[in-house]
Amino acid sequence: MQKIKCDVLIIGGGCAGLSLAYEYAQMKSSKLSVCILEKRESYYNDRTWCFWLGKQQNFSHRDIVSSSWRAWRFSSNNQSYVHHSENFSYCHIASLAFYKKITKVIGEDDRQTLLLEQDVTKIEKSGKYFSVEGPDLSVKATNIIDTRAYGADEILEYTKIFQAFSGVEIETNADFFDTDLVGLMDDIHSSGVKCQFRYLLPFTKRHALIEITSFSNIYIPPAELAASLQLYLDNLKVSYKIIRKEQGVLPMGINHPPRSHDGIIMGGMKNDNLKPSSGYGFLRTQSWAKLVAMKLCSGDLDTGFEKVNHYIPKFFDDTFLRVLDDNINLTEEIFMGIGRNMNSDSFARFMSDQAQALDFIRLVAAVPKQPFIKAAFS
Numbered sequence: 001m002q003k004i005k006c007d008v009l010i011i012g013g014g015c016a017g018l019s020l021a022y023e024y025a026q027m028k029s030s031k032l033s034v035c036i037l038e039k040r041e042s043y044y045n046d047r048t049w050c051f052w053l054g055k056q057q058n059f060s061h062r063d064i065v066s067s068s069w070r071a072w073r074f075s076s077n078n079q080s081y082v083h084h085s086e087n088f089s090y091c092h093i094a095s096l097a098f099y100k101k102i103t104k105v106i107g108e109d110d111r112q113t114l115l116l117e118q119d120v121t122k123i124e125k126s127g128k129y130f131s132v133e134g135p136d137l138s139v140k141a142t143n144i145i146d147t148r149a150y151g152a153d154e155i156l157e158y159t160k161i162f163q164a165f166s167g168v169e170i171e172t173n174a175d176f177f178d179t180d181l182v183g184l185m186d187d188i189h190s191s192g193v194k195c196q197f198r199y200l201l202p203f204t205k206r207h208a209l210i211e212i213t214s215f216s217n218i219y220i221p222p223a224e225l226a227a228s229l230q231l232y233l234d235n236l237k238v239s240y241k242i243i244r245k246e247q248g249v250l251p252m253g254i255n256h257p258p259r260s261h262d263g264i265i266m267g268g269m270k271n272d273n274l275k276p277s278s279g280y281g282f283l284r285t286q287s288w289a290k291l292v293a294m295k296l297c298s299g300d301l302d303t304g305f306e307k308v309n310h311y312i313p314k315f316f317d318d319t320f321l322r323v324l325d326d327n328i329n330l331t332e333e334i335f336m337g338i339g340r341n342m343n344s345d346s347f348a349r350f351m352s353d354q355a356q357a358l359d360f361i362r363l364v365a366a367v368p369k370q371p372f373i374k375a376a377f378s
Contacts, residue, residue, distance in 0.1 A: 002136060003139075004113070004137070005141075006140075007032040007142050008296060009132060010145045011037050011132070011144065011146045012149075014147065014268065015049070015285055016267040017036055017145075019289035021036055021102060023290050023293035024293045024297075025106065026060075030111070032296060035114075035139060037115055041116060041117050043103065045096035045244060046246065050090060050282070051282045051352060052090055052348040052352045053283075064093055064098060068090065068092065070084060070090075071182065074335055074339025083347060088345060118134050118137055120132055120134050129141065130264075145264075145267055146270065150270065156219055158251065159255075160217070160251070160255065161216065161252040162250075164214050164221065164224075164225060165199070165213040165225065166211065166222040166247040167211030167212070167229065170241065171207050172240045176206060177205050181202070182200065182202070183202075185198075186199070188331070188332045188335050195324075197214075207243075210229070212225040212226075212228045213225070215331060216328065217324065222248060252279050253318065254272065267285075267288060268281075268285065277316070316363065319375045323371045323375045327371045334368065337366045340366070342363060342365075346362045346363070
């Protein structure tokens with residue numbers, strides 16, 4: 001059995017855990033030893049991260065943004081609204097580029113160790129230290145930061161609204177895609193217990209990611225969306241080949257279980273790094289990682305630190321989720337109202353937690369009033 005002693009143990013080497021390791025690597029003066037435990041055997045291109053980024057916005061990973069767009073579209077029932085922005089870009093990072101960058105940085109930092117194929121089975125606190133065990137590993141650590149996602153059963157129990165998606169990355173044999181425009185929410189339609197739409201990222205004229213996404217207050221397996229995706233692909237007027245597939249379920253709003261007060265710091269999904277109203281989480285994760293790294297290095301990471309708070313956005317996010325929960329049939333009207341009535345920069349600021357007072361006013365003005373007023377005061 002491998003035995004390790006470290007100052008900081010990061011459990012989970014996904015987006016949150018690696019982001020924290022990267023931010024810590026930039027702080028050369030600290031002498032804290034860090035160990036990252038990751039369950040997977042290897043990293044591969046398993047997901048897509050997208051977000052809105054301002055021109056002058058401080059961002060650590062511009063070097064691996066592979067595609068960006070200044071325009072995005074909402075469409076439904078032959079109506080289409082396109083947002084153009086000179087101040088914000090909708091950016092894409094492929095997960096493998098992120099994994100490669102961060103693991104290289106960790107490998108060059110003699111204070112940090114990344115261990116793959118490590119499953120944590122037991123955590124105990126004794127005095128000032130934590131004892132962590134796995135099948136072939138024993139770790140003694142002063143601080144623990146747990147960035148693991150909730151398990152499937154926990155997501156089913158704690159999620160308010162489920163965002164399910166099923167997608168493929170394809171290459172066509174002829175020019176087909178408009179590389180200037182993201183299909184952010186295409187063919188939006190509400191039916192029964194869900195709202196469904198199509199999402200399209202055109203990387204080149206012959207290369208794109210296409211997903212079918214649903215919002216629902218009941219769990220809908222991604223496999224159920226695959227038929228809609230295949231129907232769309234079958235109607236493409238071009239030959240194509242599938243490069244890779246991705247699917248999953250994101251919790252939009254989480255009713256967290258009671259958290260213990262043993263001093264473990266939560267990260268990732270357990271720290272509300274996913275924006276409740278959208279499921280976007282990459283930028284929130286970077287902000288969280290910077291803050292935690294700074295607190296580690298200053299010795300200020302106490303047990304009271306758990307969450308990066310987004311007070312005003314949280315009110316609007318929670319209100320939006322209550323509206324969806326009570327009025328899933330209005331989802332098409334809500335999003336098309338946002339596409340029609342809210343300007344591009346206000347929308348981008350809201351989606352990236354940079355909204356100003358006027359942006360919230362514009363959001364309220366863009367959506368159906370009665371259900372939102374009812375939800376805000378319920």
